[in-house]
Amino acid sequence: MSVPIRQQISVGKYLLKQRIKGVKRYPLVLMLEPLFRCNLACAGCGKIDHPDEILDRRMNVDECLAAVDECGAPIVSIPGGEPLIHKEMPQIVEGIVQRKKFVYLCTNALLLKKRIDDYTPSPYLTFSVHLDGERERHDASVCQEGVFDRAVEAIKIALSKGFRVTINCTLFQGETAEEAARFLDFVTELGVEAATISPGFSYERAPQQGIFIKGRETKELFRGIFKRGKGRKWRLNHSSLYLDFLAGNQSYQCTPWGNPTRNVFGWQKPCYLLSDEGYASSFKALMEETPWDRYGTSKTPKCANCMAHCGYEPTAVEDMLKHPLKALYTSIRGPRTEGAMVSEPKPEYEQDKGQAPSTIGTVIRVEMAD
Numbered sequence: 001m002s003v004p005i006r007q008q009i010s011v012g013k014y015l016l017k018q019r020i021k022g023v024k025r026y027p028l029v030l031m032l033e034p035l036f037r038c039n040l041a042c043a044g045c046g047k048i049d050h051p052d053e054i055l056d057r058r059m060n061v062d063e064c065l066a067a068v069d070e071c072g073a074p075i076v077s078i079p080g081g082e083p084l085i086h087k088e089m090p091q092i093v094e095g096i097v098q099r100k101k102f103v104y105l106c107t108n109a110l111l112l113k114k115r116i117d118d119y120t121p122s123p124y125l126t127f128s129v130h131l132d133g134e135r136e137r138h139d140a141s142v143c144q145e146g147v148f149d150r151a152v153e154a155i156k157i158a159l160s161k162g163f164r165v166t167i168n169c170t171l172f173q174g175e176t177a178e179e180a181a182r183f184l185d186f187v188t189e190l191g192v193e194a195a196t197i198s199p200g201f202s203y204e205r206a207p208q209q210g211i212f213i214k215g216r217e218t219k220e221l222f223r224g225i226f227k228r229g230k231g232r233k234w235r236l237n238h239s240s241l242y243l244d245f246l247a248g249n250q251s252y253q254c255t256p257w258g259n260p261t262r263n264v265f266g267w268q269k270p271c272y273l274l275s276d277e278g279y280a281s282s283f284k285a286l287m288e289e290t291p292w293d294r295y296g297t298s299k300t301p302k303c304a305n306c307m308a309h310c311g312y313e314p315t316a317v318e319d320m321l322k323h324p325l326k327a328l329y330t331s332i333r334g335p336r337t338e339g340a341m342v343s344e345p346k347p348e349y350e351q352d353k354g355q356a357p358s359t360i361g362t363v364i365r366v367e368m369a370d
Helices: 005-021 061-072 089-098 113-120 135-141 147-160 175-189 216-229 240-246 283-289 309-322 324-333 348-353
Strands: 029-033 074-076 102-109 125-130 164-171 194-200 261-263 266-268 364-367
Touching: 005 102, 005 125, 005 309, 029 061, 029 194, 061 089, 074 089, 074 348, 089 175, 089 283, 125 147, 135 147, 147 175, 164 175, 164 348, 194 216, 194 309, 216 240, 240 309, 240 324, 266 283, 283 348, 324 364
Parallel strands: 029 074, 029 261, 074 102, 102 125, 125 164
Antiparallel strands: 164 364, 194 364, 261 266
């Protein structure tokens, strides 16, 4: 694990406090989306397919900070849209940092060079820059040439100014384990903090549905990546049990309340990935009114192929707290890359309602440390 000690201690205290209090459901990361507007139109994006009146909406500073206080999670991730478009983003970030919350400001980095001096380096602030693989693949996925080189230039500038910088990358259909390994070598040599590897989600709103990796292919790809990672100096920033889950060695149901989402519509039910299940008026209402038992890999076709970190990393963390020796052993050994994979729970929707399994696929998301 490559998270700085300060952050590990802070999050560890938070987790211990929840266990002592006997809290059953608690947030780990707040997904704060102050806007949906973006300056790119990526092939796999499901966040920008809204009319202009929605894309022009913004959460203001007070609304953002109120959400941070209401939720109470120790980490705040600000995706989008493109957050650097938001004119009040420096004030929003400053307010979160003052609260000693760890904020990950997600960006495609097209505006980072121009806006970098609006921010102050802090152990509580990380720029999480999107890179969807190597140059040719990244530029193809964002549907614009030259974006990769501009992002890498911005990363180097941010690092030179003392900022924490991470990378997140979405791997689409056709990506090989060798290509992914080569990319991880590149970003490690670039000097960014660490790598978070996670499958993403095939949004129904994404303009190109045929690009997503499906089913067992996801786990096979991760096994191939991890196999090539043995002996390399990658800094993979996830719990050991989540990585083992990605390799098909742990059977988990998701924990959708672990990464609650607040955006321009309100508190999104049940998670960051499903945007058509309604909204709650407050975080308290989200936690109390959402029918959590309806969601998960075996519960609904919408979740059938999802292995995204926003749902399953909190599950792995909870498993780690319950079984620390298993987590330690897995951390030392690394994800198992050979042998049989665990059996997945039989879909309840197929069993009870006669529905066919979902054909929704997954995207592999590689993030440098969150």
